[in-house]
Amino acid sequence: MTLSPENLKYLPSHEWVYAPQDGSGVATIGISAFAVAELNDLVYMALPKVGQPLEAGQEFGEVESVKAVSPMYSPISGQIVQVHEGIVDRLESLNSDAYAGGWLIKVKISDPSQLDGLLDYQAYQKLLAQHG
Amino acid sequence: MSGVSIVVISDSPRPGLENMEIDQRLLLGANDPSFLKGLDAAWNQPAIIVRLYYWSEPTLSLGNFQSIQELETAQDTKRFSGLKRLPWVQRKTGGGAILHDQELTYSVIVPSGCESLPLGSKGHSERLYRAVHESVVEGLVAFGLDAKLSESCTCSFGKGRPEPFLCFHRRTPVDVLVGQSKILGSAQRRVKSGLLQHGSFLISKSSEYPDFEGVGDLGNLPARYQSGPVEVWQGWLEARIFRAIQHLIGPPERVLRLNLPDASVRI
Numbered sequence: 001m002t003l004s005p006e007n008l009k010y011l012p013s014h015e016w017v018y019a020p021q022d023g024s025g026v027a028t029i030g031i032s033a034f035a036v037a038e039l040n041d042l043v044y045m046a047l048p049k050v051g052q053p054l055e056a057g058q059e060f061g062e063v064e065s066v067k068a069v070s071p072m073y074s075p076i077s078g079q080i081v082q083v084h085e086g087i088v089d090r091l092e093s094l095n096s097d098a099y100a101g102g103w104l105i106k107v108k109i110s111d112p113s114q115l116d117g118l119l120d121y122q123a124y125q126k127l128l129a130q131h132g
Numbered sequence: 133m134s135g136v137s138i139v140v141i142s143d144s145p146r147p148g149l150e151n152m153e154i155d156q157r158l159l160l161g162a163n164d165p166s167f168l169k170g171l172d173a174a175w176n177q178p179a180i181i182v183r184l185y186y187w188s189e190p191t192l193s194l195g196n197f198q199s200i201q202e203l204e205t206a207q208d209t210k211r212f213s214g215l216k217r218l219p220w221v222q223r224k225t226g227g228g229a230i231l232h233d234q235e236l237t238y239s240v241i242v243p244s245g246c247e248s249l250p251l252g253s254k255g256h257s258e259r260l261y262r263a264v265h266e267s268v269v270e271g272l273v274a275f276g277l278d279a280k281l282s283e284s285c286t287c288s289f290g291k292g293r294p295e296p297f298l299c300f301h302r303r304t305p306v307d308v309l310v311g312q313s314k315i316l317g318s319a320q321r322r323v324k325s326g327l328l329q330h331g332s333f334l335i336s337k338s339s340e341y342p343d344f345e346g347v348g349d350l351g352n353l354p355a356r357y358q359s360g361p362v363e364v365w366q367g368w369l370e371a372r373i374f375r376a377i378q379h380l381i382g383p384p385e386r387v388l389r390l391n392l393p394d395a396s397v398r399i
Contacts, residue, residue: 034254039255044197062196064195064197067304068319069196069224069225069320069322070254
């Protein structure tokens with residue numbers, strides 16, 4: 001299973017999580033291409049530090065577009081093991097790749113069952129269709 | 133009826149930190165009417181909140197991602213070293229720094245799930261932003277001023293150069309201009325409970341930074357606005373914002389107006 005939109009789980013607030021079945025227990029988290037388009041012209045992003053614990057639904061960072069600051073929420077609980085620090089200096093790259101190259105943090109999952117409560121790709125597409 | 137209620141708070145001047153803490157509390161409690169119950173025991177529903185206020189002393193508010201150290205190196209502030217002596221506070225909304233002196237600040241808080249005013253799901257709400265600014269332009273044009281929305285942008289994304297430190301040196305589409313002078317800029321913050329829109333309306337030049345003209349410096353206004361106290365403009369701006377929200381949601385179900393002339397009143 002590769003990190004592509006069809007293989008991800010989503011929050012209604014447009015964060016995605018990729019949890020490969022490779023035994024590592026480490027999930028990758030980012031924001032969807034839809035979110036990047038909605039935010040429109042990202043100017044700043046703040047990401048957390050490695051080692052920080054996260055609860056599902058907790059803010060893990062903030063992003064500022066031209067007119068708004070929006071928090072980003074963690075889909076799962078766990079501990080941050082890696083942060084994509086370079087992305088904050090080239091936020092424009094999220095416009096072309098919000099997924100494999102646009103990941104934001106990696107988290108050691110503490111409760112894998114939380115993944116079952118997230119939206120799959122089809123449910124997320126349905127949500128986007130409702131947004132029009 | 134829109135099914136949505138509006139609470140309008142005309143607040144007294146307060147220190148910067150208190151002003152920002154109040155807006156943050158109103159935003160985080162946007163879906164919880166308990167705050168409003170403290171002001172009006174009969175209140176039992178979330179509402180769109182409009183708060184008009186000014187500051188008890190000249191104060192800088194920095195955008196969410198700005199640091200006070202930037203003031204040391206910013207090109208647009210180096211002629212005015214006095215700015216460094218002013219108290220400052222961090223805003224939760226984005227954009228550039230604002231000198232709160234001879235100006236009015238407003239906040240609009242919209243609870244999430246407000247069906248009459250859907251906010252979208254990420255980023256800024258163009259509808260709310262534009263509606264407030266268009267209403268202000270309409271009011272200023274009625275005074276005979278050359279008011280309009282900006283179409284230019286000094287935005288830094290992808291250009292590798294910093295934006296000016298001060299908000300009123302920046303231009304983004306839909307800023308309110310009188311002639312070429314920006315007199316109103318706004319920015320937003322979105323959280324799970326709702327959306328906060330902050331705006332700053334310049335009334336007249338500040339001696340702390342006289343480069344920026346306010347609305348009173350830019351044309352022949354009716355006498356009560358030309359020389360009137362800030363409360364006159366507070367009432368005017370409140371009416372323009374109220375009109376903008378009504379335009380978006382229709383007639384509100386209920387309106388609660390709170391005049392808080394005493395800063396000892398806790399919000």
